[in-house]
Amino acid sequence: MPNSTAPDPTDRDHRWVYPFAEAPASNKTLLGGKGAGLAAMTAAGLPVPPGFTITTEACVAYQSHGHHFPEGMWTQAREALKSVEEATGRTFGDPENPLLLSVRSGAAVSMPGMMDTVLNLGLNDETARGIARQTGDERFAWDAYRRFVAMFGEIVMGVEAERFERVLERAKAKTSGGRDTDLTPEALQEVVAQFKRLVFGEQRGVPFPDDPEEQLRMTIAAVFDSWDNDRARAYRRVHRISDRIGTGVTVQAMVFGNMGWESGTGVAFTRDPSTGEKTLYGEYLLNAQGEDVVAGTRTPKPLAQMEADLPDAFAQFREIAGRLEAYYGDVQDVEFTIEQGTLWLLQTRTAKRSGAAAVKTAVDMVAEGVIDRETAIRRVSPEALDGLLHPTVDPDAEVTLLAEGLPASPGAATGRVVFTSDDAEAQAASGEPVILVRQETSPDDFHGMVASQAIVTARGGMTSHAAVVARGMGVPCVAGADTLEIDAGGGTLRANGHTVLAGDWLTVDGATGRVLLGQVPTREPQLGEDFHTLMGWADDVRRLGVRANADTPEDAQTARDFGARGIGLCRTEHMFFGDARLAAMREMILADGPGEREAALRKLLPLQREDFAGLFRAMDGFPVTVRLLDPPLHEFLPSLLDLTGRIAEIKLALRHADTLEDMDRLLDDSDTARGLLRQVERLHETNPMLGLRGCRLGLLYPEITRMQAQAVFEAAADCKASGVDVQPEIMVPLVSVATELKDQAALVREVASEVFAERGTEVDYLVGTMIELPRACLTAGQIADHAEFFSFGTNDLTQTTFGLSRDDAGRFLSTYVDRGILRADPFQVLDQEGVGQLVRMGTERGREARPGLKVGVCGEHGGEPQSVAFFHDAGLDYVSCSPFRVPIARLAAAHAALDEASS
Numbered sequence: 001m002p003n004s005t006a007p008d009p010t011d012r013d014h015r016w017v018y019p020f021a022e023a024p025a026s027n028k029t030l031l032g033g034k035g036a037g038l039a040a041m042t043a044a045g046l047p048v049p050p051g052f053t054i055t056t057e058a059c060v061a062y063q064s065h066g067h068h069f070p071e072g073m074w075t076q077a078r079e080a081l082k083s084v085e086e087a088t089g090r091t092f093g094d095p096e097n098p099l100l101l102s103v104r105s106g107a108a109v110s111m112p113g114m115m116d117t118v119l120n121l122g123l124n125d126e127t128a129r130g131i132a133r134q135t136g137d138e139r140f141a142w143d144a145y146r147r148f149v150a151m152f153g154e155i156v157m158g159v160e161a162e163r164f165e166r167v168l169e170r171a172k173a174k175t176s177g178g179r180d181t182d183l184t185p186e187a188l189q190e191v192v193a194q195f196k197r198l199v200f201g202e203q204r205g206v207p208f209p210d211d212p213e214e215q216l217r218m219t220i221a222a223v224f225d226s227w228d229n230d231r232a233r234a235y236r237r238v239h240r241i242s243d244r245i246g247t248g249v250t251v252q253a254m255v256f257g258n259m260g261w262e263s264g265t266g267v268a269f270t271r272d273p274s275t276g277e278k279t280l281y282g283e284y285l286l287n288a289q290g291e292d293v294v295a296g297t298r299t300p301k302p303l304a305q306m307e308a309d310l311p312d313a314f315a316q317f318r319e320i321a322g323r324l325e326a327y328y329g330d331v332q333d334v335e336f337t338i339e340q341g342t343l344w345l346l347q348t349r350t351a352k353r354s355g356a357a358a359v360k361t362a363v364d365m366v367a368e369g370v371i372d373r374e375t376a377i378r379r380v381s382p383e384a385l386d387g388l389l390h391p392t393v394d395p396d397a398e399v400t401l402l403a404e405g406l407p408a409s410p411g412a413a414t415g416r417v418v419f420t421s422d423d424a425e426a427q428a429a430s431g432e433p434v435i436l437v438r439q440e441t442s443p444d445d446f447h448g449m450v451a452s453q454a455i456v457t458a459r460g461g462m463t464s465h466a467a468v469v470a471r472g473m474g475v476p477c478v479a480g481a482d483t484l485e486i487d488a489g490g491g492t493l494r495a496n497g498h499t500v501l502a503g504d505w506l507t508v509d510g511a512t513g514r515v516l517l518g519q520v521p522t523r524e525p526q527l528g529e530d531f532h533t534l535m536g537w538a539d540d541v542r543r544l545g546v547r548a549n550a551d552t553p554e555d556a557q558t559a560r561d562f563g564a565r566g567i568g569l570c571r572t573e574h575m576f577f578g579d580a581r582l583a584a585m586r587e588m589i590l591a592d593g594p595g596e597r598e599a600a601l602r603k604l605l606p607l608q609r610e611d612f613a614g615l616f617r618a619m620d621g622f623p624v625t626v627r628l629l630d631p632p633l634h635e636f637l638p639s640l641l642d643l644t645g646r647i648a649e650i651k652l653a654l655r656h657a658d659t660l661e662d663m664d665r666l667l668d669d670s671d672t673a674r675g676l677l678r679q680v681e682r683l684h685e686t687n688p689m690l691g692l693r694g695c696r697l698g699l700l701y702p703e704i705t706r707m708q709a710q711a712v713f714e715a716a717a718d719c720k721a722s723g724v725d726v727q728p729e730i731m732v733p734l735v736s737v738a739t740e741l742k743d744q745a746a747l748v749r750e751v752a753s754e755v756f757a758e759r760g761t762e763v764d765y766l767v768g769t770m771i772e773l774p775r776a777c778l779t780a781g782q783i784a785d786h787a788e789f790f791s792f793g794t795n796d797l798t799q800t801t802f803g804l805s806r807d808d809a810g811r812f813l814s815t816y817v818d819r820g821i822l823r824a825d826p827f828q829v830l831d832q833e834g835v836g837q838l839v840r841m842g843t844e845r846g847r848e849a850r851p852g853l854k855v856g857v858c859g860e861h862g863g864e865p866q867s868v869a870f871f872h873d874a875g876l877d878y879v880s881c882s883p884f885r886v887p888i889a890r891l892a893a894a895h896a897a898l899d900e901a902s903s
Contacts, residue, residue: 568880
């Protein structure tokens with residue numbers, strides 16, 4: 001884990017270790033969250049067991065130094081240990097008066113449960129007997145010993161935890177109560193002996209380290225090593241945490257919650273982490289150590305009950321919790337132990353909380369005068385809003401994973417499996433909730449997608465047809481789940497050792513990309529007054545405008561309800577989903593000559609005009625950007641494979657035809673299918689995403705551009721006449737040469753003049769282009785001569801810059817991210833070093849040629865927080881995203897503005 005800024009591991013004079021009382025509590029980067037919290041509580045005079053922190057720099061140095069401690073670290077740790085001995089009056093390793101230690105990890109960014117801890121360190125046969133004499137409780141001493149051997153064996157020696165659990169379960173089964181607290185000292189001694197044989201038996205050839213200092217050395221190394229364990233790396237990848245920050249290690253005097261029924265341990269939050277209510281929330285166990293609370297071996301009690309069990313300790317804890325929250329100005333997650341009535345604090349950290357709780361606590365703390373509005377805005381991460389806007393899988397539910405794919409559209413839904421869109425529509429019409437499972441979707445599937453509670457595809461990426469349509473509708477979708485073996489004809493689905501039949505129940509978790517077996521409980525979203533208050537504050541500080549990608553009036557109204565101030569992308573080809581419209585669209589595409597094409601376009605004109613009018617009414621007072629037709633033609637045509645299969649079926653049927661009438665009908669069907677096949681073959685493209693689409697269609701078939709422009713301007717004129725404030729913007733797609741835009745813009749303006757003359761009114765409008773090809777970025781100055789606005793289509797710009805297919809790349813991009821070849825999937829998070837620089841270049845060159853040029857982005861990156869921050873920094877005017885991501889973009893834009901102001 002190289003880090004050029006890390007201290008030299010051979011510098012023995014560098015400070016690697018800080019006692020809590022000397023540590024710089026404000027430097028969480030150096031101490032880790034746990035170490036910083038313990039230092040702060042120590043400085044505040046709160047009851048913290050003494051200890052010291054080994055810095056995150058030491059972990060980074062250890063990783064880069066061949067997994068050896070940096071020079072001087074161990075010497076400094078031994079010196080710090082002496083101060084712990086002095087503070088406790090006990091000596092580490094002394095059989096008569098032994099000091100036991102806890103060793104815990106703690107990175108600067110909270111990673112709960114990802115790394116490792118060892119408790120009761122310092123025990124061997126002699127010190128265990130010393131603890132028994134010192135406490136007068138032999139059972140307690142041997143219980144601590146068995147816990148230490150098990151944790152040391154698992155964390156340091158790599159023995160599976162289940163092996164220790166089996167030994168303990170057999171021992172508990174011999175008692176009358178069947179609990180670990182029912183084990184006698186003699187039974188615990190036998191458990192310790194069996195544990196040691198598991199870890200240090202002859203077959204391993206490793207003796208038990210009786211020397212406590214060697215135990216400590218080995219454990220510190222194991223905690224450093226846990227920074228790179230599989231679960232920690234996976235957690236950092238999901239949460240986009242750097243691998244280079246390392247973890248601190250806290251070494252602390254043990255206090256014991258398992259010293260009888262006046263002792264205990266627990267975890268508490270200063271406010272409810274699910275709802276944000278201002279009440280203590282948590283769990284505790286009497287006569288237990290910390291791992292008992294999280295291990296599930298005993299059922300904890302609600303924290304409120306501690307007031308009856310240990311009233312003095314509870315009162316003290318409540319007072320301290322209030323002090324901690326006031327000191328940090330945020331909700332705290334506190335670990336504590338009560339040792340024979342005495343309260344000790346083991347950790348405090350900023351509490352993780354649900355999106356709803358994050359919003360409520362931020363707004364409440366402003367009202368309480370604890371924080372200001374800007375802090376409240378920063379306090380809520382944009383990603384946290386997803387849980388407020390969509391149903392979510394109940395986090396407490398037990399789940400069985402069928403498959404994982406890309407989290408293409410957030411939300412959670414349960415339904416019965418269907419494999420065709422016709423089945424989805426039919427079963428949904430009868431009141432049955434359905435999940436549509438397909439290899440991939442096309443416009444032919446739109447009716448089934450609309451009818452479904454959720455969509456799952458085995459192929460496709462984050463910007464595939466299924467993903468884009470699902471996000472626009474707010475329907476959960478998992479795309480690219482390539483482990484799914486779908487046999488639509490046989491009505492079966494296989495994955496992960498399970499077989500699912502049509503009609504079986506599935507649950508789709510679009511936020512995580514999981515496909516789950518059965519009916520898993522979900523939670524419905526709730527937007528309250530706190531949400532609207534926070535979003536209002538965000539709108540007050542952000543500079544970047546937020547629009548929505550919307551193709552229907554319903555989508556536009558949803559977007560407006562979520563705070564969108566305009567439509568940044570209306571994909572007109574999406575208006576042709578559905579059987580009747582799709583038929584007219586196919587007729588236009590397959591037309592043989594301008595005459596047939598114009599006849600088909602006359603059918604499409606009133607449909608387009610009606611749709612545009614609906615969008616203008618929904619966005620009254622805000623701009624509506626209409627992208628001219630940009631269909632990859634293959635999405636609207638029957639597949640060659642299906643047509644070839646149909647012809648083969650007809651041939652087979654002809655062999656078995658019983659009557660001349662049947663033969664005539666089949667021959668007619670064959671002629672029709674063959675004719676359609678010839679037309680589709682004529683239009684077939686090897687790479688349709690870079691083929692005859694976008695402005696190229698309008699240049700070859702100007703009647704298409706003319707029809708769409710006529711529909712837009714007629715709708716705008718009619719809406720204006722009825723009192724609607726219309727602001728149309730016509731966007732020409734896939735421009736790579738300035739003369740392409742010049743040609744299409746001239747045609748659009750010609751049609752506008754004709755319509756305005758006919759309607760007897762004029763409407764202000766803009767003509768611009770979608771920048772989605774690298775050449776367009778390079779020649780943006782020339783293009784800006786003919787464009788009144790730019791809108792970066794970052795989906796296609798990412799494809800053409802990387803040379804990746806957004807639908808196919810999902811098969812290997814996760815491996816690229818896992819191996820660190822890419823920091824993130826570039827179709828989810830904007831590639832700032834490559835695609836981002838093209839965006840900057842296009843913006844700068846465009847504005848040099850046309851000062852004041854309006855510039856936005858309408859790719860899916862417009863709703864991703866890191867990307868939004870980049871667009872703010874690049875000086876764009878607005879971002880546009882799917883309706884359900886509008887609040888996320890609004891809050892991310894506010895964060896970007898605050899970050900700029902504070903830099």
